[in-house]
Amino acid sequence: QIDSARLWGSIHETAQFGATAKGGVRRLTLSAEDKQVRDWFRKACEEAGLEVHTDALGSQFGLRKGRDMSKPPVGIGSHLDTQPTGGKYDGILGTLGALEVIRTLNDAGIETDAPICVVNWTNEEGSRFAPAMMASAAYVGDFTTDDILSRKDAEGTTVGQALDSIGYRGDKPVGFQKLGCFVELHIEQGPILEAEGKTIGVVDSGQGVLWYDGKISGFESHAGSTPMPLRRDALATLSEIVLAMEAIARKHGPNAVGTIGEAVIANPSRNVIPGEIAFTMDCRSADGAIMDALDRDLRGAIAEISARRKVEVKIDLVWRKPPTHFDPKLIAAVESAAKTLGYSSRRITSGAGHDACNLNTIMPAAMVFVPCKDGISHNELEDATQPDCAAGTNVLMHTVLAIAGV
Amino acid sequence: QIDSARLWGSIHETAQFGATAKGGVRRLTLSAEDKQVRDWFRKACEEAGLEVHTDALGSQFGLRKGRDMSKPPVGIGSHLDTQPTGGKYDGILGTLGALEVIRTLNDAGIETDAPICVVNWTNEEGSRFAPAMMASAAYVGDFTTDDILSRKDAEGTTVGQALDSIGYRGDKPVGFQKLGCFVELHIEQGPILEAEGKTIGVVDSGQGVLWYDGKISGFESHAGSTPMPLRRDALATLSEIVLAMEAIARKHGPNAVGTIGEAVIANPSRNVIPGEIAFTMDCRSADGAIMDALDRDLRGAIAEISARRKVEVKIDLVWRKPPTHFDPKLIAAVESAAKTLGYSSRRITSGAGHDACNLNTIMPAAMVFVPCKDGISHNELEDATQPDCAAGTNVLMHTVLAIAGV
Ligand SMILES: NC(=O)NCCC(=O)O
Numbered sequence A, B: 001q002i003d004s005a006r007l008w009g010s011i012h013e014t015a016q017f018g019a020t021a022k023g024g025v026r027r028l029t030l031s032a033e034d035k036q037v038r039d040w041f042r043k044a045c046e047e048a049g050l051e052v053h054t055d056a057l058g059s060q061f062g063l064r065k066g067r068d069m070s071k072p073p074v075g076i077g078s079h080l081d082t083q084p085t086g087g088k089y090d091g092i093l094g095t096l097g098a099l100e101v102i103r104t105l106n107d108a109g110i111e112t113d114a115p116i117c118v119v120n121w122t123n124e125e126g127s128r129f130a131p132a133m134m135a136s137a138a139y140v141g142d143f144t145t146d147d148i149l150s151r152k153d154a155e156g157t158t159v160g161q162a163l164d165s166i167g168y169r170g171d172k173p174v175g176f177q178k179l180g181c182f183v184e185l186h187i188e189q190g191p192i193l194e195a196e197g198k199t200i201g202v203v204d205s206g207q208g209v210l211w212y213d214g215k216i217s218g219f220e221s222h223a224g225s226t227p228m229p230l231r232r233d234a235l236a237t238l239s240e241i242v243l244a245m246e247a248i249a250r251k252h253g254p255n256a257v258g259t260i261g262e263a264v265i266a267n268p269s270r271n272v273i274p275g276e277i278a279f280t281m282d283c284r285s286a287d288g289a290i291m292d293a294l295d296r297d298l299r300g301a302i303a304e305i306s307a308r309r310k311v312e313v314k315i316d317l318v319w320r321k322p323p324t325h326f327d328p329k330l331i332a333a334v335e336s337a338a339k340t341l342g343y344s345s346r347r348i349t350s351g352a353g354h355d356a357c358n359l360n361t362i363m364p365a366a367m368v369f370v371p372c373k374d375g376i377s378h379n380e381l382e383d384a385t386q387p388d389c390a391a392g393t394n395v396l397m398h399t400v401l402a403i404a405g406v
């Protein structure tokens, strides 16, 4: 059994780095607050006897030796970055839970056959730089390191510049740390476990993701003197797209969602009809055929709206992540650990994307979910209980022990 | 006849203050660029022999003596501030046209009975600080000077601070310069004169304006893991309001318009359902009963949308300007000046608000319109011809001579 109080203590200690007034965390990837938590994490890993390295995209790897160093390490961990108005658990539980597993094994003097590697992946959230799960995507070869280094945030700062600005461009090439498999603990970020009174979600699959950048070009004109029929209003165009996206996701539901999270009017003014809007779209489904249908329906709706309103709309698919099907043996290992420990569990699909989904494309991967309050995440009010966090960390530890061999 | 080349020269000389790459002007009220054009204007007025004073809200008044100084001056002028992406003529033609009238009278050695006062009103546009036509509204007593001085822009800077930052908080109280009447020259900002091939618009009325500040409070949550039916999406709510506003304006059309020009998502992120949006609304009609109907329909639609989506929407009417009916004698004077000069003309309603609409509430006022290309305004592509600008300025001069007495 892990030390529940110690785990809870580290979660709340690190929540000071970027703490918001409403009890959440604002710790955008590669920000000053991210540097603070990274420094804390490196020190904690070193104190736990791990050999810590950082790769060229800033991901941190802490290695615990195994009896058989010819075996590839069992990877565990998650991420320490948050949304602009994020919570204290998303990513953090999985990373500090991994650290807690190491601390517990150390205290109990338990050696494993295979080494264990604790990882903090850079920019999982994807809100400062696209795509989400950026560093793990480069790790598995979906993108080159140079491509990722040149990605820009809204202010035009590149990933490379941001890494340098906090001193976290590591000296190891991406992929230097081989892993044999990866297990990630996370809050569910949805309402199912809580509603069903289950403690552990045995994650067997994950939704695929489509991310688009969009730009609407209408025509700025005077709000008072431009008759309604002559308008080419970028915001009215966006509004139709938002509602079309909502209707399309519902039509393909329940196994589909669609969201417009960002929309910025260029040079807004009260008495000017909006002329130009930049926006983003996020569509998901656990079913690849539904993802294709979402893309097709969305493009069709946008073409119709754009033609009817004589307003140009450009959309650009910037990221496509297919649905994830986790490794059956690892899924079984998670399930059996939950059973052995006496926790109630159910199989579950992840609505969110995770680094484990990327790793699953080149190695066996799996995930452990615990409930979060009202299914709320990507919100400062995100919450989870200490017993559930401890339960998930115990399941993580027992899964690792089963895979790594004692 | 005024000097068309000199007028054209001053319009294009001052267009350098805030010139944009697309040929427009960005000269927000009380900005550094506004200071530049104010300095230029004060110097030009002084060189034309005017006695220049600035009031406590930064409006500039240049007085040309009359034979009978017991008569109240005839006011002429407009504004030199622009929209964030504005044109070279909106407000500028009326202010520099007024200056051109003075220069022409000087050159011709013409004295008038009543004095003439050229005015540059502060913050006509209303995009940095609400309401529009701010200084003339204070002049006529719609707001106190202190109220206006405390209005804030999006950055939280007050009008008072902005005035001080460019050294234009004048030493004269608002209202120090009495005026007997006011005549304003302006581009039409709509498509009617051009479409009908008329040179002069004799403005007999102006639309009333309703300005609202709105705030939508939904609930931020994860774009991937929040099922569609559980969402309280602030952007989808806004989208319904935008389309409802459009439908309501069309229903009450053609004599009604409605626009949402500003909408800002708080802490936007691609994979977060928008939780909070601040927005503005602008509704207009030349008919007071239709204005009331717009307000009623809009509030009804918003209440229904808000209840159905379980998303709170607050709206706050920050400005209500009733429709304007200009002074019949002054309207006739403008019409007769156009006729005498041989320009084609028609009566017209102003779609936009103007300082003359405020002044009309306490003194006789009227306006002269000239065509602008494709009716485009509040756009960097705003355009007008030199002959039309000269024609409008001639009509302004002859109207002034008729009122002031030669
Ligand atoms: N787990 C999580 O919130 N990841 C962020 C990436 C995404 O799914 O949008």
Ligand SMILES: NC(=O)NCCC(=O)O
Binding pocket: A222, A224, A271, B090, B124, B125, B126, B132, B133, B189, B351, B352, B353, B354
């Ligand atoms: N003339 C003009 O564009 N005024 C700005 C105020 C408004 O009508 O919105």
